[in-house]
Amino acid sequence: MITIAFREPPRRMFELDDDVLDPSLLAIDVGDPGSITTSFLAKEPGATMRLSTARMEFRYDRSFCAELQLEAYERLIHDAMIGDRTLFTSAEGIERLWEVSEPLLSNPPPVETYAPGSWGPPSAAALIAPRHWHLSAHG
Numbered sequence: 001m002i003t004i005a006f007r008e009p010p011r012r013m014f015e016l017d018d019d020v021l022d023p024s025l026l027a028i029d030v031g032d033p034g035s036i037t038t039s040f041l042a043k044e045p046g047a048t049m050r051l052s053t054a055r056m057e058f059r060y061d062r063s064f065c066a067e068l069q070l071e072a073y074e075r076l077i078h079d080a081m082i083g084d085r086t087l088f089t090s091a092e093g094i095e096r097l098w099e100v101s102e103p104l105l106s107n108p109p110p111v112e113t114y115a116p117g118s119w120g121p122p123s124a125a126a127l128i129a130p131r132h133w134h135l136s137a138h139g
Helices: 072-082 091-106
Strands: 002-005 025-029 035-043 051-059
Touching: none
Parallel strands: none
Antiparallel strands: 002 025, 025 035, 035 051
């Protein structure tokens, strides 16, 4: 799952309740079959000037005919037969991957332990500060 949190705009027309967090998110589920979900603030219908979180979702399995989808290896073999190299990595790409990975593999950082079920070691929060980790509510 890849989640992108957009920055809050510099000016807002409407006040927000304290319980509204992360008003603009884009979540991309790269699993099979995959989905793209976005949540953002929208004015609630009616006479009040109140914002609520709105949500839009694209689910791959609900958007195309499942009978026409190829299994992973069917797609790979098909692409190889027709010469489509889109999903194939070139030798140069593999060499570059090893080149950038080698320093980390040769000198890995120390393992940091953390409590099961937690968000990980405290240093994980520093990776995305000042933002925070959270679970997506989609599913």
